[in-house]
Amino acid sequence: xxxxxxxxxxxxxxxxxxxxxxxxxxxxxxxxxxxxxxxxxxxxxxxxxxxxxxxxxxxxxxxxxxxxxxxxxxxxxxxxxxxxxxxxxxxxxxxxxxxxxxxxxxxxxxxxxxxxxxxxxxxxxxxxxxxxxxxxxxxxxxxxxxxxxxxxxxxxxxxxxxxxxxxxxxxxxxxxxxxxxxxxxxxxxxxxxxxxxxxxxxxxxxxxxxxxxxxxxxxxxxxxxxxxxxxxxxxxxxxxxxxxxxxxxxxxxxxxxxxxxxxxxxxxxxxxxxxxxxxxxxxxxxxxxxxxxxxxxxxxxxxxxxxxxxxxxxxxxxxxxxxxxxxxxxxxxxxxxxxxxxxxxxxxxxxxxxxxxxxxxxxxxxxxxxxxxxxxxxxxxxxxxxxxxxxxxxxxxxxxxxxxxxxxxxxxxxxxxxxxxxxxxxxxxxxxxxxx
Amino acid sequence: xxxxxxxxxxxxxxxxxxxxxxxxxxxxxxxxxxxxxxxxxxxxxxxxxxxxxxxxxxxxxxxxxxxxxxxxxxxxxxxxxxxxxxxxxxxxxxxxxxxxxxxxxxxxxxxxxxxxxxxxxxxxxxxxxxxxxxxxxxxxxxxxxxxxxxxxxxxxxxxxxxxxxxxxxxxxxxxxxxxxxxxxxxxxxxxxxxxxxxxxxxxxxxxxxxxxxxxxxxxxxxxxxxxxxxxxxxxxxxxxxxxxxxxxxxxxxxxxxxxxxxxxxxxxxxxxxxxxxxxxxxxxxxxxxxxxxxxxxxxxxxxxxxxxxxxxxxxxxxxxxxxxxxxxxxxxxxxxxxxxxxxxxxxxxxxxxxxxxxxxxxxxxxxxxxxxxxxxxxxxxxxxxxxxxxxxxxxxxxxxxxxxxxxxxxxxxxxxxxxxxxxxxxxxxxxxxxxx
Numbered sequence: 001x002x003x004x005x006x007x008x009x010x011x012x013x014x015x016x017x018x019x020x021x022x023x024x025x026x027x028x029x030x031x032x033x034x035x036x037x038x039x040x041x042x043x044x045x046x047x048x049x050x051x052x053x054x055x056x057x058x059x060x061x062x063x064x065x066x067x068x069x070x071x072x073x074x075x076x077x078x079x080x081x082x083x084x085x086x087x088x089x090x091x092x093x094x095x096x097x098x099x100x101x102x103x104x105x106x107x108x109x110x111x112x113x114x115x116x117x118x119x120x121x122x123x124x125x126x127x128x129x130x131x132x133x134x135x136x137x138x139x140x141x142x143x144x145x146x147x148x149x150x151x152x153x154x155x156x157x158x159x160x161x162x163x164x165x166x167x168x169x170x171x172x173x174x175x176x177x178x179x180x181x182x183x184x185x186x187x188x189x190x191x192x193x194x195x196x197x198x199x200x201x202x203x204x205x206x207x208x209x210x211x212x213x214x215x216x217x218x219x220x221x222x223x224x225x226x227x228x229x230x231x232x233x234x235x236x237x238x239x240x241x242x243x244x245x246x247x248x249x250x251x252x253x254x255x256x257x258x259x260x261x262x263x264x265x266x267x268x269x270x271x272x273x274x275x276x277x278x279x280x281x282x283x284x285x286x287x288x289x290x291x292x293x294x295x296x297x298x299x300x301x302x303x304x305x306x307x308x309x310x311x312x313x314x315x316x317x318x319x320x321x322x323x324x325x326x327x328x329x330x331x332x333x334x335x336x337x338x339x340x341x342x343x344x345x346x347x348x349x350x351x352x353x354x355x356x357x358x359x360x361x362x363x364x365x366x367x368x369x370x371x372x373x374x375x376x377x378x379x380x381x382x383x384x385x386x387x388x389x390x391x392x393x394x395x396x397x398x399x400x401x402x403x404x405x406x407x408x409x410x411x412x413x414x415x416x417x418x419x420x421x422x423x424x425x426x427x428x429x430x431x432x433x434x435x436x
Numbered sequence: 437x438x439x440x441x442x443x444x445x446x447x448x449x450x451x452x453x454x455x456x457x458x459x460x461x462x463x464x465x466x467x468x469x470x471x472x473x474x475x476x477x478x479x480x481x482x483x484x485x486x487x488x489x490x491x492x493x494x495x496x497x498x499x500x501x502x503x504x505x506x507x508x509x510x511x512x513x514x515x516x517x518x519x520x521x522x523x524x525x526x527x528x529x530x531x532x533x534x535x536x537x538x539x540x541x542x543x544x545x546x547x548x549x550x551x552x553x554x555x556x557x558x559x560x561x562x563x564x565x566x567x568x569x570x571x572x573x574x575x576x577x578x579x580x581x582x583x584x585x586x587x588x589x590x591x592x593x594x595x596x597x598x599x600x601x602x603x604x605x606x607x608x609x610x611x612x613x614x615x616x617x618x619x620x621x622x623x624x625x626x627x628x629x630x631x632x633x634x635x636x637x638x639x640x641x642x643x644x645x646x647x648x649x650x651x652x653x654x655x656x657x658x659x660x661x662x663x664x665x666x667x668x669x670x671x672x673x674x675x676x677x678x679x680x681x682x683x684x685x686x687x688x689x690x691x692x693x694x695x696x697x698x699x700x701x702x703x704x705x706x707x708x709x710x711x712x713x714x715x716x717x718x719x720x721x722x723x724x725x726x727x728x729x730x731x732x733x734x735x736x737x738x739x740x741x742x743x744x745x746x747x748x749x750x751x752x753x754x755x756x757x758x759x760x761x762x763x764x765x766x767x768x769x770x771x772x773x774x775x776x777x778x779x780x781x782x783x784x785x786x787x788x789x790x791x792x793x794x795x796x797x798x799x800x801x802x803x804x805x806x807x808x809x810x811x812x813x814x815x816x817x818x819x820x821x822x823x824x825x826x827x828x829x830x831x832x833x834x835x836x837x838x839x840x841x842x843x844x845x846x847x848x849x850x851x852x853x854x855x856x857x858x859x860x861x862x863x864x865x866x867x868x869x870x871x872x
Binding site: 001004005006007009030033035036037039040041042043044046047050065067068069070071072073074075076078079091092094096098099100102104106113117118120121122126127130132134137139141143153154381382 | 563
């Protein structure tokens with residue numbers, strides 16, 4: 001993409017009401033613009049990041065055996081009345097009346113609707129187990145939206161739902177999602193630590209939040225220093241015993257949010273106990289027959305008996321992750337995108353748009369990178385070099401490829417790694433080889 | 437995908453309130469379920485078609501030079517008050533009050549917001565021309581939603597917006613979208629005929645509806661029989677003169693909706709005039725400075741003068757197209773998907789899930805098709821063969837590959853083309869070769 005044909009309104013100063021680094025940087029780097037309190041438009045660069053994150057989430061859901069579908073944003077209040085949640089939900093639910101006077105709402109989550117849809121379509125034990133998911137915009141009318149897309153009102157969420165015939169099956173589905181979550185966040189360049197979370201009235205140990213570490217995190221978290229090491233998430237999820245063993249090993253090391261601290265265990269840990277701030281990026285939850293019972297979902301068993309399926313739900317904050325990744329990966333000059341979620345892999349800078357040789361070399365490299373399928377943002381504008389560098393640092397693409405008149409004379413271009421700052425001069429051919 | 441792990445609730449009888457073929461078939465084939473009047477959940481199979489259509493629309497927008505972004509579904513009423521449209525829009529706008537008492541609405545379209553966003557980011561003539569688009573859910577509170585997703589309340593639309601410095605530039609943007617639309621619909625296996633449409637108060641000839649022909653279409657259309665021939669849409673859109681010549685040639689042959697008929701021209705046409713029913717699947721429109729003026733958008737010109745940009749908008753009904761394609765392509769047994777939008781290319785049927793040789797051959801073909809990147813839906817369930825055939829005909833995948841015990845004895849499988857009904861027996865290897 002040529003910047004001369006793009007829409008990238010970068011700014012030097014963030015608005016005064018932006019408090020956290022990711023919010024400031026997302027506004028400065030032209031990723032988003034607020035259109036109402038807690039509601040954002042995703043400008044082209046931000047939209048690309050959102051789509052990359054969405055793709056990784058989708059691929060790992062598919063790999064876990066979940067099947068994608070798409071429920072609407074606007075729901076009938078009937079679904080929520082049937083489960084008793086309509087009145088209970090409180091003022092965060094955006095309630096709407098249509099022109100016929102029917103009660104609608106903008107879905108904050110989808111347990112009620114998915115249970116009704118699956119109930120109407122699944123009749124036999126052979127229709128289970130199943131995992132269904134969708135990636136759809138949600139709305140929660142936060143009283144005080146803040147931190148940009150990290151706590152917005154309209155936000156993109158992946159929510160998956162599992163239906164099983166018994167608790168053992170429910171645990172397998174839960175474990176598959178547990179693994180999918182570890183893999184999902186790792187692929188985004190994040191280390192997410194699963195921490196036991198409240199399960200509410202039904203009890204049990206099947207609820208985890210996935211927390212990434214960032215100095216500006218919303219809450220304090222406490223964990224064993226083993227969590228600082230890289231971990232492999234290589235396990236055959238179709239092997240039930242291996243899967244359970246893997247999940248057990250992943251929950252063996254202490255990790256707790258502020259609300260779930262265990263003073264005794266922490267005392268034992270001594271200086272292997274670490275403390276940080278964290279951001280919740282995912283939450284998984286097994287809640288049994290809460291919704292299937294309320295909505296009268298039953299399937300016929302092998303012997304003609306009727307079975308009430310057990311459910312779990314599994315959420316990832318897709319739009320929130322854009323902010324969370326920036327919190328975990330930025331410096332004084334701007335964003336430092338992990339390559340798998342970077343909007344483009346390479347920022348190509350022509351230092352002199354008025355120099356024929358520079359234009360020719362830059363155009364040639366651009367064409368070759370595009371032809372090789374490398375995602376490249378080409379700053380071909382007639383601007384000062386300093387401003388171009390500042391923009392590239394701010395938007396944080398993994399590689400900067402710089403073409404200047406002096407280099408061309410010497411037969412070299414300059415390649416800089418945004419994360420490490422490493423810079424090298426090399427021939428255009430060698431640069432291409434490194435980037436393709 | 438194995439049907440034993442999928443969610444495909446097909447039904448024999450459509451609900452009584454479904455009138456048109458596409459609505460009946462979408463319900464019967466388990467593509468969608470209605471969750472409130474005019475609001476649909478997209479079940480897994482329907483979701484895949486929606487995504488295929490979305491991808492084709494996206495690719496042709498990108499090819500036309502439009503840049504993707506994403507605006508939120510919920511808009512502040514302020515944008516619409518600034519353009520004077522808030523009161524004017526009428527009861528089809530879903531108006532919402534949030535917990536703070538602020539006026540919001542579910543966007544039925546985005547001219548107001550995109551103009552404000554682009555105004556705040558584009559300052560100089562060098563920031564133009566630009567085309568921006570998004571693919572986002574919209575809501576129109578139809579008094580009488582009907583025909584399933586063809587006239588729903590929550591629907592997915594691609595809307596693009598062009599910003600140009602002068603009318604000549606605006607015409608180029610318009611022409612580029614004109615070509616993009618022809619290509620988009622052709623890739624979906626549709627013949628869409630551009631028909632001149634009302635331009636409203638600003639006049640001019642720059643407004644076209646794109647209509648596909650279907651017996652069950654919502655309105656009557658009239659056109660020269662030349663439109664029955666296949667056309668090539670091969671033109672270099674960067675060559676302004678060639679582009680204009682191409683658009684002129686495409687609008688030379690008579691084509692008009694009921695509202696825009698020209699009796700004199702029709703009389704001249706004699707028996708070269710054809711009549712059919714049609715469905716509108718796209719609408720493009722140049723409206724000049726209507727919104728830029730209302731919202732005070734100006735950019736500085738080369739000489740320091742201030743220029744009010746001119747705009748066009750370009751809509752495709754993405755979710756509506758799912759229904760429209762079915763209207764144009766179905767038979768008594770079900771849907772007949774054009775391959776580019778089919779949810780899967782191949783339906784693999786194992787006739788005998790209790791026969792070891794059938795299972796082995798089917799599993800092997802499934803693995804090989806998947807490995808080759810062929811999208812295949814594998815009916816591996818323990819059901820009667822007749823029911824499996826009926827389901828495959830109903831969901832309309834382009835190819836049916838059938839494995840049965842008699843064929844295996846003779847070393848053959850059966851391959852059927854859903855559209856033509858052509859059936860042949862051939863070796864498993866030959867079938868693979870044909871499908872990969």
